[in-house]
Amino acid sequence: MAARSEHLHTAAAFCAFSLLFCAVSSFPLAPEGKRQTKCGYESCPVTKPGLLNVHLVPHTHDDVGWLKTVDQYFYGDRNDIQHAGVQYILDSVVDQLLKNPDRRFIYVETSFFFRWWKQQGEEMRNTVRMLVNQGRLEFVNGGWCMSDEAATHYSSVIDQMTLGLRFLNETFGECGRPRVAWHIDPFGHAREHASMFAQMGYDGLFFGRVDYQDRDQRQKSLDQELLWRASDSLTPPMADLFTGILPNGYNPPEGFCWDQSCDDAPIRDDPDLEDYNVDDVVQRFLAIAHAQANVYKTNHIIMTMGSDFQYENANLWYKNLDKLILYVNRRQSNGSNVNLLYSTPSCYLQELHRANQTWALKTDDFFPYADDAHDFWTGYFTSRPALKRYERFSNALLQTCNQLEVLGGPVSRNGPFGKGDTLTMRKSMAVAQHHDAVSGTSKQHVANDYARRLATGWNTCQVVVSNSLSALSGSAAPRVYCDLLNISVCSFTEASPEFTVTIFNPLGRPVLWPVRLPVNGTQYSVSGPDGNHVDSQVVPVSGSTHDVRRGRGFAVNELVFEVQAPPLGFSSYYVSQSQEWTGTKTGPESRPKTGLTQGSLQIENKFLRATFDPDTGLLTGLMNLETKQKIDLTQNFYWYNASDGNSSDSNQPSGAYIFRPNSSTPFVISKTAKTQLIQTSVMQELRQVFSPWVSQVVRLYSGSRALELEWTIGPVPIDDDLGKEVITRLDTNIKSGGVFYTDSNGRELLRRRKDFRPTWDLKQSEPIAGNYYPINSRAFIMVRDEENQLTVVTDRSQGGSSIQNGSLEIMLHRRLLYDDVRGVAEPLNETSALFPDGLVVRGSLLLSLDPPKSAADKHRPLGQETVLQPLLSFTKGKPEASAELTFSGLQTALPPAVHLLTLSQWDSDSVLLRLEHQFQSWESQSNSQPVTINLQKLFSTLTVLGFSELNLSANQWKEDMKRFDWTPKTEKPVQKTFVDPSFWEVTLRPMEIRTFLLRVRL
Template identity: 25%
Template sequence: MFVFQEQIEENLPLFNARYDEAITDSREAHHFVPDTPGKIKITLGKDEPGTIQTFVIPHSHMDVGWVYTVQESMQAYAANVYTTVTEELLKGRQRKFIAVEQEFFRLWWDSVATDTQKLQVRNLLKEGRLEFIIGGQVMHDEAVTELDDQILQLTEGHGFLYETFGVRPQYSWHVDPFGASATTPVVFALAGFNAHLISRIDYDLKDDMQQNKKLQFVWRGSPSLGQQQDIFTHTMDQFSYCTPSYLPFSNRSGFYWNGVALFPSPPEDGIYPNMSLPVSSDSLHLYAKTMADNIKERAAWFRTNHVLWPWILKSSESTSSYDLYILVTSSGLSYRRYRIMLETSPCSNESDCLPTYVGRVVKFDRQIVNKSKKQGVRLLPVMNECYTLRLDQDTNLLNSITDRDTGRTVKATQDFLEYHANGDVQQGPISDNYIFTSNGPAVSVSKAVGMEIVIGKLVTEIRQHFYRKETDKDYSYVVYTRLYNVPAEYDGKMLCHRLEQEYKVGPLELNREAVLRTYTDLKNEKTIFTDNNGYQVLKRQYKAYMNNTVARNYYPLVRTAYIEDDSTRIVLLSERSHGVSSQDNGQVEVMLHRRLWNNQEWNLGYNLTLNDTSVVRPVFWLMLGSKPVTSALYPRSGLALEHRPVVMLLDIPEKPSVKSWPEGHSRVHAEPVSLPPNLHIQSLSIPGWRYSSNHSEQLRDIQQDFDRVLLRIMHLYEVEEDPVLSLPAAINLKDLLSGLGTVASVEERSLTGTWDLSELNRWKWRTSQKEDKGLRTDQRVDSPGRSTGFGQLKNRYPCCCGELGRDTFFLTVFLLRYFTRTRITPYSFPVTDEY
């Protein structure tokens, strides 16, 4: 997936306090922690007004899978980081270090660390000289990751840390993700963090924040949330780890991190001190004046720590900036299961056949795509109960879609286009893994289109084949569009209100980036709405830039994107992340595939040219309708697409044998449970089980506490998004989870489950803010008189048998303990509602 040019920094992911001068094998790299304490006082000259305190933060950030695999990274350098850091911390009680990603630390802990080193780590943690920051498996990407995965990887890491060391991370260190999503501060606040640090944001935005002293702020990631989800956020300044590229460097390393010096101005003689020597007070002396000048310059970009800038950044105010699968056997909570018997012999006539056998294929002649040809004369309707599609038989392209609920017809057609990319750095900007830079507008690649329609009782499929040349034997692109005919006895509102499209794209020609563009007559003024990590939708208005305007108007599509006019909306739902844009009025285009090569030394050295000759088959669901109808349907439809039911070919006996249940666990049958339409079971898992780096070993040997489950319930709608569905919804957890056994108690927990909310006291901030749209903490309606059936809770909480609203929590987490339990598969897994 590409990210956008203005968000790219040319420096490498960096390590602090790393000593690797003149080494030939990175396995020899040794991590030093400075003799100097983490807080350095630099006294200025006599004419200076005072003293500036500098805080040096020795830390690690190691990508879990980049150009090397996790195993290769462990062998090359990652294991040695923790070995040498532990060694160096023991050399002075004033030395401190923060560790970020748990994947590498766990591997070191499980397979490398000795008993002595483990004891040393425990002591360092107790003394506060080693600290875990973020605490997830990785420093997750913010642009294209999905909310479920973010929560899962964070939960894995937090569970390990709490079980192993009894510690709970309280701060983030997001120095490396490209861009800053508004979802991240929400997730971190709900996980119990007190502060958040970001770095790689749009250069222009960061410059504006520096000039206006806005690098520090209190961030509220959603308009639906209140003060209890605010989080203090610090933005690293423009220099971040490195100096401006125009400054000269000597042959000797300065403060050297992967070859990039730290401070923006060299000493007066233009030569940095030789940092190949151990870091000491003497070796730091020559740096002190330069460092002081630099920090003094940076200090002007921030308010003092006594008067923090009183401002809340709401995502809606800055819109342009920002599986494993399992067969769920929990009674009452799984998908409905259908058993389809297949015939073993051909049907004698159509009336004897099951619907899976009924299908009539109608083929159409290949048509030349010619804009000058008269169109819209011979239109073929294809319909179900919700939509009528009209196909132009003179082009074999889509002509229009009619929403049968409202009678509104939208002119709509689709085409594949390609952006041409430059591959020679001497000829101008290039496209690669990180950057999308086109040579010009996208070019239509199809000269002819073939079509056939397969008509069935349950599904009608339209197949369109796109050819580069009129005489080509093989097609280059395919669109499969499916309309579902819902049986009368089935509640298929969501099924009826979607056009399922599957594409076949590739292999591409070299230096091509393929998009599917949908043209409509909606007057959207080139404005598109896209989601952040499958959580919330933001408005993206088209902007013109001095350079690379096409790419800078692309945004991540993780699950949802739509365009709209005053009355009608067209929604795209995706099962994976893409780039999406509205480059012209009424248009929406999605990047589907890329094949690139360039001669940039960096890309060649790390194999980042993306010379991908594969064929991809992405799937989208399209929805057309009024704003109220699509608002009600797209959140649940997006989840249904992402967590599609598993279709399995099995030989199931008529009376399957029942294996004995573990001692102390009963088998409970419960009636199916339907949640209110604005709530979603985000996950159901068994918390607190011991982690092993060997997953197979973990599943085999783990001793789960089957008496506890961690339940996350998510409200799907923002405040004021829908007049009805945005309201709190009533649920009864006793009824909801009756299929798991008899509930003994319920606790409300932090997002990752490690904090009881009654014990979590996060930092609070006094800000000059507007009145909240949602409820404040002290406005939550308690229900002390209601009978929950869960026994006595530590704290009264209305959601046990009451109302759950997005304005209090977008995601509420419960820890439930059972007297008796049914058996549940020992993974953390997503459970979806009935679709």
Template identity: 45%
Template structure:
């Protein structure tokens, strides 16, 4: 390769050189594989220097502020300068190497470059000097993210790299150096994306101490019990790696960056009085041998960089050049060289060492005895919910775009939400650990994306329902309501007649889905609900609780909700019609019967023999199913947040990251002062409004055809007049015996067993008995009584911290308002306020299930999907049912019946002629024995008019063809096993098989018509 020519080209671009140079990239060989790696020395300790920067996609500054380098008074960080500087430094010396992670930033920088600079960077990638690792739009959090969104943000970044750099843009390594704990499902997903290994540093301090002592800092992580060795991922825990504050990034004594770089440079001029080569070499060799004591092979990795390092790359590279030169020439114990994580893995693989294994995860993360990073599981609960809603819109938007046959016409609108959702997965975004102004910016970006997505859905609704004749009339536009979460909607409150169209983003028909539409109760008019065939639908009118109506910032003045059930076909639409009339008829909506609870009552739900007992105060006391009765209570508490100066471990405050209660016993949040029951006896529909004498309230709902009880919880402004920060929890208590064992999901997917005060990997020391038993609950938490063969499950509508501290109990944290920072960088208290200047109000939902274990394993999978991907509602106001009924199609059914264990995870327009589909078997192998495997016909998934020309299977990240990928590096582990080779699909196929927990990704080339061949003539009909 002619690096001299590249250097000249760079100088020409920068300094108006004397001649022009043209590089024909296609004629230059690629060296982005292991051929670029430096050969280790088997007789020495080999030190792999990995130059890198970690660029948060928002944290103390917004995404744009970080990129452009503005607001340097907050943090001296400008990503554009990092990339400029690194490229220049790499061109200067072809031996130098650099890795980059955050594609959101790189894509922004790339768009600003001219063709000459793009040619230079492309050659740096092709030569292996610049290597992309991880490859996602961001470095995502692992505790508070859902697997659907993780896969999407990885796909977004990986596709950009593929489209821009081809084969050399494919990352081989996952690099998660900053997330605050690590998920088993994340490791499994990386394995399915064909990564060779995973690197990180943040693990429990005791765990790291033991691993160092036993030289077990590297392992083969079994990412899945269901997928066997194909879910395994080699994992390396870096010794110093990423720790905020001391030892930030490079080993102590060798940080030469402008940010935090206080170490002496290498001065190798013997004439200088500052000459220090021998001192530097001696210190580096000693440091290398010290780190080597913790690792099992003679390979060690030093990450030479950290947060926003390399804004002046020359300083670091110049010192590393000298370090490499003098260390290698002046001693025989250590060999040091520029490297990458990929080359490091290759060296480990060549060693043939037998590594230990791990089956559990790395939660919770503790950086010291009293710093349990479990608070962020709940921090900023409204932003966590908004992220879930954003994904709901994104999946529906992508599906409707495909099914409406738009052929990529609206990709720019979709792109806005894809990118904002990609940013939201960042470990300081959905995690809730950013500054307040950054949280506002995240919400703004997400709302902009959602608003763009609404336009695509509007076009799809009109095209599918209104038909070609009416599809583009402006007056037929649908309206969407963003504030149904606070029972407010302009369309339903303003118009007397309207059509509501519901789209189901699930791959299964949604039966008896309850719709709640806010409206103003007018005693002089009556409401009727008509179904898609203009049949009368039973409906109920229920008052909106007073506390919801008084939510700060609520602009609507609806006093009631209209409640009715609908059935929506899989990936399909259905329309219902709401109209007001002046005359009451037998079809008019019925006002729910109101009863103030002053004596015990029994209420049925879910059919069969399910019922609950309510005491005279309106609190649940018992629940029954299948002729068995169990106690059930629900109460609210708060933990007082610990406060301290953070100078010592025992003085750690509770904050955005850290959950540290002052005492082990939470304080009850007020008393229940009033319970009002609203019921519709025709439907066995019951709703209990519970008002407390404090800042929490609750609505409990029981449905006749649903096997769960809904708890609609509401936390008003958390009072801080007493100068005490508070962490609000709800506790569900039963008489089940779960023996200190409970279960939580990993990123909404596989289930992990948890035991109180226990870690599978080491003998755990309990320093914080409450927070050390908190785990991330992305979608569900449950306990089991094996003697009773009963499972008690709570499903959540966002990620929350949860635990089981006593037999029969499940505790979930709902909201946090704290007055002190925990000193891990964000530098402000987690004290969110609402539009009225008081503490932020939060409303959410839990589904409670108590059932036999066999039934529960099926139900919690299905219901968590329904809670995660809810129907999208569009409203067409001023709609005259009778005049407009004929031209409007009220039911659109696009999806055939799928096996009950198969979920359509992705349906996305890839380009004008290709569709990306991901199909998932979402049961684990021990959950649904009758349907552990599934067979699906791709032909039946797509509309009949689409002619399938080709089907290619891709890896999970959709950036590599399964049939052409190289086998991942195989590492030996203690059972003497090796990774299994990824199975390859040969030939054209339409019928696929799915094992439990398997996700398969397909790129389908289609011609959206039937082709008839007559002689040499092809007719498309």
């Protein structure tokens, strides 16, 4: 208890040091402010015991881009596409709330509300504050958007939630804090999202989309409301979240939609008129209410009264809802047991909590989602793979930008290279998390807009990076960034005989990283920050790289070398073109060997050996040279023929959302590959060409413990009038028994089994699509008794499965000719001015082979390196003599189990820090143990003066986070109490993320 008291004392002292921080920052209002308001649970309407209380929830679902861009939706532009104008919705709702104090409204998407708020005068702002303080206007969810749950990475979800919730706290204080997570539209639900929501302090989660078989079973057992235990490592109830499945998706009951976009008849209550319909409306509503009550557990039910972009004319809704409540409740005098009331999801949740029931316990997730027997929403796991990669790559830049803004100090925002900011990129990345953005389920022009926003964020972030690196290195040399290195394009390196490349590592541990730079010379010398020679090699650019450039870049070669980058820091390497071959120790050690060897065909380093069939050119085996493990491994590319909807059992085609092949057997693209072997001291690779539109490089760098498969696919041919779902399949002799593992949003791993769901008896109707799951960062198959685990790390979110025993398949690209009738109204057929014949996509998979008991020690760090890869920048010529060539922002590297998740500027003298234990409790003998970190000894350039702990989303003090307790049907566990060793030392347990606000001095 002493340490706890010191912590609170220091938190109070922290407030004393910074009046601005405590008075107007994104933290709850002072107690005296709370007493002047009546919001949250205190503002809930009174219900009637013994009656069926129907909670009517007026709401609008406002997509942050989908059929129109974010701007078009806000302003009400392009109504020829979809009639929607968010600014008018908020105008109209506020006006109508003032006319009846019983009325309620909930709002979700903070990005739209933020825009609207900026345009309001002080009088309107005061009116809205009054409505919020009285609980009549309530925010739910509160993130910048309602994020997708399949294709998002947890770090980006946390960032976008923090951005939205911070604005609400700064604007409305405690009354602006949402109590309920509201994910009514995402297409399946991830366990990691539930875990994050619980750690953010939410009392419950509501959503609408659930598999049709799952819903049928839950209706019969009255388990549509449940307790979701969202972690197998965090001690309950830390990741427990009450979860409710809404009865009508997020729409109103049939016949009771009163928006201008609806066709239902209004309530006509003048008895002198011929079309008086009150009795009919009441009878229909009572029948619906009783039917709904029969499949839920308590005498409280919820009805969502609204839908997509509704309430632009809120008078239509509220006038009819007022009448509905009046006339239904009048029936109580004649014996009716139904009581209608305006309500909110949090008020409904409070009544469920008061009911003191026991609830079904769920420990898996809600993937995959199907709304009918042949309609599995598993295609969007891969849709728009280029946008998915750009979003993931942008996250790496944003984290680097955030970190360097802290490490560089104020000069990073306004320095020698101009004014930069991180907020532009934060907002762009937050928008990209929307469930029609990174999911790939928007119209093409909207997808282009998401990419444009990210590009704008890159520009402002790179100014921050340049200013910060200039301050940290002491060099004022202008910096150049090459954003197309994945296709070997960089005009700077292509034309420069000498230059310096600086590698910034955003991870909290050192990394060995391969660098590939486009050049036109044939001989180069590379020296590291210590002045010593670094082994480098020049290899020719591949034909597929040349083709995908489409006129961008002119380099004929690539310079390849490996660099060491310190934790949270940079290293600079000097590159100069040599005039002639020297053969000495200061030059390249050996010329690259190109061509095919006789007999066996293989590439290897000191860790791995990959073998190939010399006749077919295909991969045949993988061996871990350290452990002597060896598996048969065949890899090839295939495509599923996408259904056009013309079949006897269903008219459902494949589209942006839905994956529906018309056969369970994919077509092989080629049984052989043309090959070219390149062997150097730095890297060995086999270049494979399978067809004019499919190629691959299988590569091993000298220091890598993973085999890289760099694939290039496209333009996918459609001259045969067939849409294609392109996969790569890894076939092994591992006896996996139909079991495989995938990650959840990049964090915890979930066990999958073919044709199986843990919570109901599955009737499988789509043997391929019905077994696909999101792979956000990695998947693996294993068999423990043979001590083999094959892990695949992806560079973006993709869909995948294990259809055959010992096999993993991952969908890489999709090109489709039909719309899947889910609203987008255009096929997923990506083209552009540069790619009029169809999109070409490049990516990579990393393969590792390890014993299961130690595999996580390899694939966890490998996954983090893939997500947060180093940032390269370039300057002309040699580094300045006085420049620092290496720097680390940490005093020492973080332990292997600890990941530096967030380091970002909060205000002028405080920074936000998140430290994460990145191992589950069961997956590593050495790293699944608690780890203690001393915050005062963490940074090399920051002096930590004090700190306080926050919840995960940084909108509540950890001490103030109180959540509802729920009783599962199983025995309720007792929560353990952990105490940190001392004030400055904090302990992280498996899968724990701890969030701190540090007061610092540079």
